[in-house]
Amino acid sequence: MLDERARARAWLDLHDGLQSEIQSRLPADADTPSIALINGGSAPGEGEFYVLNLEDNGYEMKPYRDLGLVEADAFAGVETGQYGATDYETMLEVDPDLILVHWGITTGSVTFDGDGAFDAEAFHEQYVAPMEDDDVGSQLAAVQAGRVLPGPTAEQGPLVNAFQTELTARLFYPEEFGAVDPEAPFEVPEDDRLFDRDRVQAILDGEAA
Structure with a gap:
């Protein structure tokens, strides 16, 4: 069985391998879509949106930083209200290529009183x-x-971050990393996987070298 230090090193090795794979395949900046990251508490039915800042520090925005997406923030420098509040008119003025819902991947999940991992119909x-x-x-x-899509959650340790970084890469660059199935975003064809699932299981089981 791995001790905690060995387990931590194994996670770091997995993380570094994932990052190297992604960085070697990232498209040119010109191919990066502009992004509006909206809080999951936004209410489009009421015309209320809460825009998040991709430049925020901490692990919450780590997948976006790692994928070099901070510069693609469509709302950078755009004036918004309290907590990033904005409306349809401003959204149209900015007109991002992609609208990503923060925490969207948990819509209809057990996290929010649902009965599964993700409910595409509810989203x-x-x-x-x-x-x-x-x-x-x-x-x-x-x-x-x-291209109004469910985005990752804010809470993430090394395991969740690996899956969410892979998901984010596929959301933004489907031609390079494979398109996300909106009905089953957690199902990744083996050829599109950016890290070894067996190695993840081995780390969890305390058996990874």
């Missing part, structure tokens, strides 16, 4: 459909392109 009903039905929201490029 569409709560976030996507109201934008499609709004006169202004329906004009957003991300809405028209079907």
